[in-house]
Amino acid sequence: MSTRAETVEQDLVDIPRPAEGGPWGNWRRQLPALVWMEFRRTFLSRRALGPWLLALLPITILGLRAIWPNAVERPGNVGEATAIFAGTFQFHLRLVIFFGCVAIFGNLIRREVLDRSLHYAFLTPLRRELLALGKYLAGVLGTGLLFGGATLAAFVLAYLPYRSADFFLRGPGFGHLFAYLGVTWLACIGYGAAFLALAFFVKSPALPAVALFGWESINFLLPPLLKRFSVIYWLQDLCPVPVNHGPLAVIADPPNPWIAIPGLLLLSAALLALSAWKVRRMEVRYEDE
Amino acid sequence: MSAGGERHSIASASPGGDRRILFEDVSKFYGEVLGVNRVDLVIPPGITSLVGPNGSGKTTLMNLLTGLLQPTRGRIRVLGMAPGEPRLFHHVGYATQVDAFPRGATGFEFVASYLRLHGYGPAEAAELARRAIARVGLTEAAGRKVAGYSKGMRQRIKLAQALAHRPAVMVLDEPLNGLDPMARAEVIGLFRELAEAGLFVVVSSHILHEVDRISDQVILVNGGYVVAEGEIEGVRGEMAEHPSQILVRCDRPSLLASRVFERDSAVEARLLGDGRGLLVSTRDTDGFHRLLQGLVINGELAVETVAPADADVNSVYGYLIGGNGQGSRT
Numbered sequence A: 001m002s003t004r005a006e007t008v009e010q011d012l013v014d015i016p017r018p019a020e021g022g023p024w025g026n027w028r029r030q031l032p033a034l035v036w037m038e039f040r041r042t043f044l045s046r047r048a049l050g051p052w053l054l055a056l057l058p059i060t061i062l063g064l065r066a067i068w069p070n071a072v073e074r075p076g077n078v079g080e081a082t083a084i085f086a087g088t089f090q091f092h093l094r095l096v097i098f099f100g101c102v103a104i105f106g107n108l109i110r111r112e113v114l115d116r117s118l119h120y121a122f123l124t125p126l127r128r129e130l131l132a133l134g135k136y137l138a139g140v141l142g143t144g145l146l147f148g149g150a151t152l153a154a155f156v157l158a159y160l161p162y163r164s165a166d167f168f169l170r171g172p173g174f175g176h177l178f179a180y181l182g183v184t185w186l187a188c189i190g191y192g193a194a195f196l197a198l199a200f201f202v203k204s205p206a207l208p209a210v211a212l213f214g215w216e217s218i219n220f221l222l223p224p225l226l227k228r229f230s231v232i233y234w235l236q237d238l239c240p241v242p243v244n245h246g247p248l249a250v251i252a253d254p255p256n257p258w259i260a261i262p263g264l265l266l267l268s269a270a271l272l273a274l275s276a277w278k279v280r281r282m283e284v285r286y287e288d289e
Numbered sequence B: 001m002s003a004g005g006e007r008h009s010i011a012s013a014s015p016g017g018d019r020r021i022l023f024e025d026v027s028k029f030y031g032e033v034l035g036v037n038r039v040d041l042v043i044p045p046g047i048t049s050l051v052g053p054n055g056s057g058k059t060t061l062m063n064l065l066t067g068l069l070q071p072t073r074g075r076i077r078v079l080g081m082a083p084g085e086p087r088l089f090h091h092v093g094y095a096t097q098v099d100a101f102p103r104g105a106t107g108f109e110f111v112a113s114y115l116r117l118h119g120y121g122p123a124e125a126a127e128l129a130r131r132a133i134a135r136v137g138l139t140e141a142a143g144r145k146v147a148g149y150s151k152g153m154r155q156r157i158k159l160a161q162a163l164a165h166r167p168a169v170m171v172l173d174e175p176l177n178g179l180d181p182m183a184r185a186e187v188i189g190l191f192r193e194l195a196e197a198g199l200f201v202v203v204s205s206h207i208l209h210e211v212d213r214i215s216d217q218v219i220l221v222n223g224g225y226v227v228a229e230g231e232i233e234g235v236r237g238e239m240a241e242h243p244s245q246i247l248v249r250c251d252r253p254s255l256l257a258s259r260v261f262e263r264d265s266a267v268e269a270r271l272l273g274d275g276r277g278l279l280v281s282t283r284d285t286d287g288f289h290r291l292l293q294g295l296v297i298n299g300e301l302a303v304e305t306v307a308p309a310d311a312d313v314n315s316v317y318g319y320l321i322g323g324n325g326q327g328s329r330t
Helices: A007-014 A027-043 A046-067 A078-105 A110-115 A118-122 A128-159 A165-169 A173-198 A206-217 A231-236 A257-280 B058-065 B086-090 B107-118 B122-135 B151-163 B181-196 B208-214 B232-238 B253-260 B285-297 B313-321
Strands: B021-030 B033-043 B046-051 B073-078 B092-095 B169-173 B200-204 B217-222 B225-230 B244-250 B266-271 B277-282 B303-308
Touching: A027 A046, A027 A128, A027 B107, A046 A078, A046 A128, A078 A128, A078 A165, A078 A173, A078 A206, A078 A231, A110 A118, A118 A128, A118 B107, A128 A173, A128 A257, A165 A173, A173 A206, A173 A231, A173 A257, A231 A257, B021 B058, B033 B058, B033 B217, B033 B225, B046 B058, B046 B181, B046 B208, B058 B073, B058 B169, B058 B200, B086 B092, B092 B151, B107 B122, B107 B151, B122 B151, B151 B169, B151 B181, B169 B181, B181 B200, B181 B208, B244 B253, B244 B285, B253 B266, B253 B277, B253 B285, B277 B285, B285 B303
Parallel strands: B046 B200, B046 B217, B092 B169, B169 B200
Antiparallel strands: B021 B033, B021 B073, B217 B225, B244 B277, B244 B303, B266 B277
């Protein structure tokens, strides 16, 4: 251990300390550092194995179909690929992205409470609101890339066995792809904000997540007013291929995309503000301390 | 290289010019459970030790000071800033007694990553982390995962993390726990070095004789109340209802004992085993010293040494809290 006499004073003079800044401090430096730190911890570590495996599900299903001999009887029927991907994307959206977001956003704060390491971040000059925002942005970035990558790969694999060059070069292929990617990112934004906020109100997000999953799953049966209180309602009609929910579905006017997208973003911002407020008031009292 | 301006010095660490830590009528309740109650404290620079038994409120005081807890009532100011203000953490470093770390981090990553949240750039954070780790003697182990560290190494890496951003106030909850004697001596040396540089070093420890050695002032806490505060000798002086113990080595201890008991203030006098000294308990220290002086001047007594026998934290702790302090756990 160094007890060199020069350490204290020397340390003080040769590296300037960051400016304290205004009420938001040195956020331009702090926020990217936090996002990167959280991104690495959440997506580039062993704990990310579950979401990575989830993301592989639609790729595996469509990949197997693409390589399975004689799985596609009419390669010229590109419409079949469109219908198959539309169905697969519903599975991707409602199960893979949903539960992936539960696992990731539900644990952004909770995991550090369980690990008893949250206080390290609380003891830095980073505003707690920025802590919530940074963790959320890291989650959105990670899930967007992970599940967006899965959407892209699954889309390619869905059309691979078909003669789909015209569909992409002269048809709506790329339009569909971008729409699905947009819905994927919006789902990550919406579900992410919901599960981040939820984690402040329940000890384990698993049961409420299952309840929310049930709510989202029966959305097509709900009256038009109640449909609006779900993320899937706003996303559903942004998909380029409408989904047939069968004869029991309650028909409602599809939301205008110009309302659906800002509406979802506003709802997410409100939930994020709620999370920031909870973090601001949070006290560190680990149970066995 | 520059992180945005302001060169730091310890003297300018307090933005408002207030060089104190203040607790004003601070109470903290966990529901109906008392954490601390009606605490008024002024902590000056130097080493201040919080002493008290397990559950006495030491960690609560430290958590209140660093904003990890909000007071139910009262006001806290650290260098003129409220604990909730983010800018305070440029000036405060806190090593809690929580033995937990971010999963998978090496010692270096642990220290450097949180420096980034202070606003330091990657190169600056890396340099400051290297220095802090060197100061606690963990350079060799910096690249290893903290999960594989011994208890003493984990204590030291927490210390490095708390001091890496060069705070003016260091708050250290049980920092000597798990350290071997050599490391303990080195850490105590580091505390002294920091205190001599004008920093506030607030330490809690249940190892009372070490607190005694390193403290400029002591705060005794019990049951959520501050029982006494100040310099060790001053705190001892406040305990007027408790007799002082004075050890006198002299040639005629029996004579001294008989003269002592002629005075009302004497409580007890015990001859030492070797027959060459007396341990006196008295409520009138000044009167005893006058008596001793008279005996020496009259040639009745030859005195070798006179020393207070209880002006240490252990004794004060025992008086105030009711134990001997040796086996207490905080």
